[in-house]
Amino acid sequence: MxxxxxxxxxxxxxxxxxxxxxxxxxxxxxxxxxxxxxxxxxxxxxxxxxxxxxxxxxxxxxxxxxxxxxxxxxxxxxxxxxxxxxxxxxxxxxxxxxxxxxxxxxxxxxxxxxxxxxxxxxxxxxxxxxxxxxxxxxxxxxxxxxxxxxxxxxxxxxxxxxxAGAGQVAKICNNMLLAVLMAGTSEALQLGIHNGLDPKVLSEIIKVSSGGNWTLEKYNPCPDVMENVPSSKGYQGGFMVDLMCKDLGLAMQTATDSHSPTPMGALATSLFRLHAAKGNGKRDFSSIFEQFAHQQEQ
Amino acid sequence: MxxxxxxxxxxxxxxxxxxxxxxxxxxxxxxxxxxxxxxxxxxxxxxxxxxxxxxxxxxxxxxxxxxxxxxxxxxxxxxxxxxxxxxxxxxxxxxxxxxxxxxxxxxxxxxxxxxxxxxxxxxxxxxxxxxxxxxxxxxxxxxxxxxxxxxxxxxxxxxxxxxAGAGQVAKICNNMLLAVLMAGTSEALQLGIHNGLDPKVLSEIIKVSSGGNWTLEKYNPCPDVMENVPSSKGYQGGFMVDLMCKDLGLAMQTATDSHSPTPMGALATSLFRLHAAKGNGKRDFSSIFEQFAHQQEQ
Amino acid sequence: MxxxxxxxxxxxxxxxxxxxxxxxxxxxxxxxxxxxxxxxxxxxxxxxxxxxxxxxxxxxxxxxxxxxxxxxxxxxxxxxxxxxxxxxxxxxxxxxxxxxxxxxxxxxxxxxxxxxxxxxxxxxxxxxxxxxxxxxxxxxxxxxxxxxxxxxxxxxxxxxxxxAGAGQVAKICNNMLLAVLMAGTSEALQLGIHNGLDPKVLSEIIKVSSGGNWTLEKYNPCPDVMENVPSSKGYQGGFMVDLMCKDLGLAMQTATDSHSPTPMGALATSLFRLHAAKGNGKRDFSSIFEQFAHQQEQ
Amino acid sequence: MxxxxxxxxxxxxxxxxxxxxxxxxxxxxxxxxxxxxxxxxxxxxxxxxxxxxxxxxxxxxxxxxxxxxxxxxxxxxxxxxxxxxxxxxxxxxxxxxxxxxxxxxxxxxxxxxxxxxxxxxxxxxxxxxxxxxxxxxxxxxxxxxxxxxxxxxxxxxxxxxxxAGAGQVAKICNNMLLAVLMAGTSEALQLGIHNGLDPKVLSEIIKVSSGGNWTLEKYNPCPDVMENVPSSKGYQGGFMVDLMCKDLGLAMQTATDSHSPTPMGALATSLFRLHAAKGNGKRDFSSIFEQFAHQQEQ
Incomplete structure (x- = not known):
């Protein structure tokens, strides 16, 4: 000890x-x-x-x-x-x-x-x-x-x-990719929904196909597809949008410092910031799913 | 029969x-x-x-x-x-x-x-x-x-x-997401490489973390991280960039028809078209990895 | 006659x-x-x-x-x-x-x-x-x-x-670029505002500098910077978001048909569709400005 | 004195x-x-x-x-x-x-x-x-x-x-928007060229239409449309890609610090970094035009 x-x-x-x-x-x-x-x-x-x-x-x-x-x-x-x-x-x-x-x-x-x-x-x-x-x-x-x-x-x-520093780099590489997976999975599921597909069925198909990824396995962003994930609990708990934005800010800084082009990560950063700017900073980051929905005309 | x-x-x-x-x-x-x-x-x-x-x-x-x-x-x-x-x-x-x-x-x-x-x-x-x-x-x-x-x-x-039509929709949802995964994973690995990380080590870490996805499991885009994948064979064989571009074109058309915002898919489409426009149309689609590398000054 | x-x-x-x-x-x-x-x-x-x-x-x-x-x-x-x-x-x-x-x-x-x-x-x-x-x-x-x-x-x-067809091509090239200008100008002005700048002063500076463009000359998207433009009239009148989305859909189709990479146009398309999806389809397209604002926490 | x-x-x-x-x-x-x-x-x-x-x-x-x-x-x-x-x-x-x-x-x-x-x-x-x-x-x-x-x-x-600081903010707002204009104008002109239009004619039309902007007025990125601009001199002189990347890095840092979503600016940043990564860092920034061209198969 x-x-x-x-x-x-x-x-x-x-x-x-x-x-x-x-x-x-x-x-x-x-x-x-x-x-x-x-x-x-x-x-x-x-x-x-x-x-x-x-x-x-x-x-x-x-x-x-x-x-x-x-x-x-x-x-x-x-x-x-x-x-x-x-x-x-x-x-x-x-x-x-x-x-x-x-x-x-x-x-x-x-x-x-x-x-x-x-x-x-x-x-x-x-x-x-x-x-x-x-x-x-x-x-x-x-x-x-x-x-x-x-x-x-x-x-x-x-x-x-x-x-030295590799722990920080690896973590932000992972979290930048996670943001890409979450935003990309969300818009793919919404595209299916807008075309009449059942998100549970679509999730099952993609999960075992070449679009499979951690968010479909463990953290489906569409409400009521999985149990006991934030999307099925009003996007409460989990990993806050503000924290994802913080990590993405670090990723963007690292990319700038090493002159690295990160177009997908940069777009995910913008999308999560747009989401935070609309008052969603304290909600779970899978709530980005809502951004891609069709809402009623005002 | x-x-x-x-x-x-x-x-x-x-x-x-x-x-x-x-x-x-x-x-x-x-x-x-x-x-x-x-x-x-x-x-x-x-x-x-x-x-x-x-x-x-x-x-x-x-x-x-x-x-x-x-x-x-x-x-x-x-x-x-x-x-x-x-x-x-x-x-x-x-x-x-x-x-x-x-x-x-x-x-x-x-x-x-x-x-x-x-x-x-x-x-x-x-x-x-x-x-x-x-x-x-x-x-x-x-x-x-x-x-x-x-x-x-x-x-x-x-x-x-x-x-009717749901097969086509599900396939292009999957393949659009695949393009997002491949581009996003490629730039995340390159960001690590530019900061001194070993892509094998970084791939192993992300694969079992929240950035895990099909490309890291089955189709790593970085040469010599996995055996028997196109990236380790000069990006020959596999799934051609031109075919991915065709599927992404269908995805974009479907998104237009249903008024669906697909920012990540649209960016991946642009990136694969940029890649094809540079003469890579007949190579495996994981060769998008090369786009994010630092090359020598001309 | x-x-x-x-x-x-x-x-x-x-x-x-x-x-x-x-x-x-x-x-x-x-x-x-x-x-x-x-x-x-x-x-x-x-x-x-x-x-x-x-x-x-x-x-x-x-x-x-x-x-x-x-x-x-x-x-x-x-x-x-x-x-x-x-x-x-x-x-x-x-x-x-x-x-x-x-x-x-x-x-x-x-x-x-x-x-x-x-x-x-x-x-x-x-x-x-x-x-x-x-x-x-x-x-x-x-x-x-x-x-x-x-x-x-x-x-x-x-x-x-x-x-033949060149009229349609030229029009959608122009309107795709207009969408890019409007979204880009909106986020640049908001970035200034978030950092304490007066949008009138910032607009005047950029208008006569290398960021100058038609939207700053004729159609400033920030309310009360110019008179008699939609942004100063509650984003009524002008060119509806839904119509811009239609033209951007045509631009994306033309880009697909000619295998053209149009990353900025594709992103602008996504941003205007996100804006329309939130119920803004009948408002003037310069209302995209609001998307980049910081709103109150829910 | x-x-x-x-x-x-x-x-x-x-x-x-x-x-x-x-x-x-x-x-x-x-x-x-x-x-x-x-x-x-x-x-x-x-x-x-x-x-x-x-x-x-x-x-x-x-x-x-x-x-x-x-x-x-x-x-x-x-x-x-x-x-x-x-x-x-x-x-x-x-x-x-x-x-x-x-x-x-x-x-x-x-x-x-x-x-x-x-x-x-x-x-x-x-x-x-x-x-x-x-x-x-x-x-x-x-x-x-x-x-x-x-x-x-x-x-x-x-x-x-x-x-204090407003000079820096205004400059990077302008230069971020300039990068958006240059990339957006380049891809719009290339889209026209891929569809058979003459870039001189297209430039003239857009310049006096709603797509008009500084790059078409003063700095057309397409070779031989204007005289005495970098694009007509092999993209020598002018404003180097590396310097544009530096300014865009500052813009991204400012956006991170103020939690500002800047999707168009972030994408332009990625595109200019991709361009620099291919060995174009010392060329004029309007050479981004070449990225959107169709090249020969390798």
């Missing part, structure tokens, strides 16, 4: 840290939100009054923050974590941020001889609570080898995508 | 008709290309000198033609098949054509009280030869019930998508 | 025919709608009971119909206009239809040695009433030379785009 | 600074490239050995740098220009950078009570040499009033787009 600092106790970070507590680790926690700290402290974590305080002397430091600027701000600089943690600490950042920030922090860590692993997650708050998250990691083989058993306390699938 | 007229003996129709011969049916064949007729006649089919001659008295008539105008021309009119076939003949059109033409022919057949089933196929020339095609059918339950055992001589998966 | 048959007296055809009456021509009119025939007959046109009756013996026949199938139906066949008009009649079709239909009719006319000019219009019902329409013509030099003085009674700008 | 520091003497900055020299100002210059400093020093500018040295005591400081990070690096921080210039200095940044960086620098300047104007330019190296650039400015009325007479020594059109 290890001494682990966990910084960032939001909707995702809170239940992730709790799974580390349950696994028997000593977990030192910090968040700017005191209530979040108290809540998990009552369940066995050790509350700290600062991120540096939590990280001081810890064997492993895990961070779960909103954006690249927060990660840079916490790790870099004279009083940043990289300078203040123990010599042999392992740093794991599970935030979903731009790959460039992940690389910059990893390089700073390397200059001090410390392992840094970028390990963004997917699986949502349900996966965080259940300990079934997917982690997609970037970093050295040695760093990944050390991170893996820790991450297994919180997740069911732990991938090593490549060197 | 039935007496079956088979009209249209091209790259697909020829081997399909042969599978009916092998199954023991009496197969009466016609094609404007005499060589095609002779070739299959030597293998047991009965050569006919006209389509009406082949169809006269047949229990089942199967057609495999290039486009909607050929299907309309053959079936409709005073001397068309619908007027000249036996009263209880079953008509099956396996051409991939516009849904509107399929519906018009089906209505004409219904007026004479004859069953017409639109049954476009997927699976390519290899599937036609092996008898493992997928048929996606539109028509009445009774018509489908009669067509199914015949189609099973030529295919492995026989779907009933709905009423 | 000529004897002119005018067939098709809708919102556009009616006022166009009236301008021919006012110019002193003998105008023989027909429409399936009896009221439309009576209305213009009271203003000096000669009512006819059939299209062939109107056209018999006329020096010029002008048609204004909804779609290519109506034009083919009226002109082609054994009892079509091409067979029944006088030997030296000039045929002018001002319908906006697919180029392929225009070419087919022109070829049939040529086989009988008759001049046929496709002459679609732009300028809307206001232009039809005022006699300030734009005609974009396809046909031989001789045919255009004969058509021009007739068309000048109804329009202010008469263009000769090329051979 | 003023004492002006000019920092950044590249292809644009060099001739701009020279125009200030010619106008009689005392111009103190710095660039990391010594040759650039020497070249303009021989023409009357005063060479300096550092940016701070150049700026010390100057009444006006003008910067012309590659990207936002350079501008932030030069202006911000304890030894940045904002802390080291005279109390009443006017700061003008003519770099084309992200609006966020412009706002951050302007806010830092405001905290010291110094006027900062973002003033990106368009017009290219020819406009820089001829003193006919367009400046699009953001900043206070007072700052703009002071900047205007200085900028008039280098440009023909000086716009005030709004508050």
């Amino acid at each position: 290890a001494t682990i600092a966990f910084i960032g106790l939001g909707n995702m970070g809170g239940p992730m840290a709790l799974n580390l507590v349950k696994a028997g680790h000593t977990v030192r926690v910090f968040d700017l939100n005191h209530d979040a700290v108290h809540a998990i402290a009552e369940l066995g974590a050790l509350p700290c009054s600062s991120s540096c305080g939590a990280a001081a002397g810890a064997e492993v430091v895990i961070t779960m923050l909103p954006a690249g600027k927060h990660v840079r701000g916490l790790y870099l600089g004279e009083e940043g974590l990289i300078q203040t943690v123990a010599d042999d600490a392992l740093l794991i950042d599970s935030s979903t941020i731009d790959a460039e920030s992940a690389r910059v922090v990893a390089e700073a860590a390397a200059r001090r001889g410390i392992e840094f692993v970028d390990a963004p997650v997917s699986g949502g708050t349900a996966g965080a609570a259940a300990g079934t998250l997917t982690f997609i990691c970037g970093g050295s083989d040695a760093g990944f080898a050390r991170a893996r058993p820790i991450l297994e306390n919180m997740g069911a699938n732990i991938f090593h995508a490549g060197a | 039935a007496t079956i007229a088979f009209i249209g003996l091209g790259n697909m129709g020829g081997p399909m008709a042969l599978n009916l011969v092998k199954a023991g049916h009496t197969v009466r064949v016609f094609d404007l290309n005499h060589d095609a007729v002779h070739a299959i006649a030597e293998l047991g089919a009965l050569p006919c000198s006209s389509s009406c001659g082949a169809a006269a008295g047949a229990e089942v008539v199967i057609t495999m033609l290039p486009a909607g105008k050929h299907v309309r021309g053959l079936y409709l009119g005073e001397e068309g098949l619908i007027q000249t076939v036996a009263d209880d003949a079953l008509l099956i059109d396996s051409s991939t054509i516009d849904a509107e033409s399929a519906r018009v022919v089906a209505e004409a057949a219904a007026r004479r009280g004859i069953e017409f089933v639109d049954a476009p196929v997927s699976g390519g020339t290899a599937g036609a030869a092996a008898g493992t095609l997928t048929f996606i059918c539109g028509g009445s339950d009774a018509g489908f019930a009669r067509a199914r055992p015949i189609l099973e001589n030529m295919g492995a998966n026989i779907f009933h998508a709905g009423a | 000529a004897t002119i048959a005018f067939i098709g007296l809708g919102n556009m055809g009616g006022p166009m025919a009236l301008n021919l009456v006012k110019a002193g021509h003998t105008v023989r009119v027909f429409d399936l709608n009896h009221d439309a025939v009576h209305a213009i007959a009271e203003l000096g046109a000669l009512p006819c009971s059939s299209s062939c009756g109107a056209a018999a013996g006329a020096e010029v026949v002008i048609t204004m119909l909804p779609a290519g199938k109506h034009v083919r139906g009226l002109y082609l066949g054994e009892e079509g206009l091409i067979q029944t008009v006088a030997d030296d009649a000039l045929l002018i079709d001002s319908s906006t239809i697919d180029a392929e239909s225009a070419r087919v009719v022109a070829e049939a006319a040529a086989r009988r040695g008759i001049e046929f000019v496709d002459a679609p219009v732009s300028g809307g019902t206001a232009g039809a009433a005022a006699g300030t329409l734009t005609f974009i013509c396809g046909g031989s030099d001789a045919g255009f030379a004969r058509a021009r003085p007739i068309l000048e009674n109804m329009g202010a700008n008469i263009f000769h785009a090329g051979a | 003023a004492t002006i520091a000019f920092i950044g003497l590249g292809n644009m900055g060099g001739p701009m600074a020279l125009n200030l020299v010619k106008a009689g100002h005392t111009v103190r210059v710095f660039d990391l490239n010594h040759d650039a400093v020497h070249a303009i020093a021989e023409l009357g500018a005063l060479p300096c050995s550092s940016s701070c040295g150049a700026a010390a005591g100057a009444e006006v400081v003008i910067t012309m740098l590659p990207a936002g990070k350079h501008v932030r690096g030069l202006y911000l921080g304890e030894e940045g220009l904002i802390q080291t210039v005279a109390d009443d200095a006017l700061l003008i940044d003519s770099s084309t950078i992200d609006a966020e960086s412009a706002r951050v620098v302007a806010e830092a300047a405001a905290r010291r009570g110094i006027e900062f104007v973002d003033a990106p330019v368009s017009g290219g190296t020819a406009g820089a040499a001829a003193g006919t650039l367009t400046f699009i400015c953001g900043g206070s009325d007072a700052g703009f009033a002071r900047a205007r007479p200085i900028l008039e020594n280098m440009g023909a059109n000086i716009f005030h787009a709004g508050a």
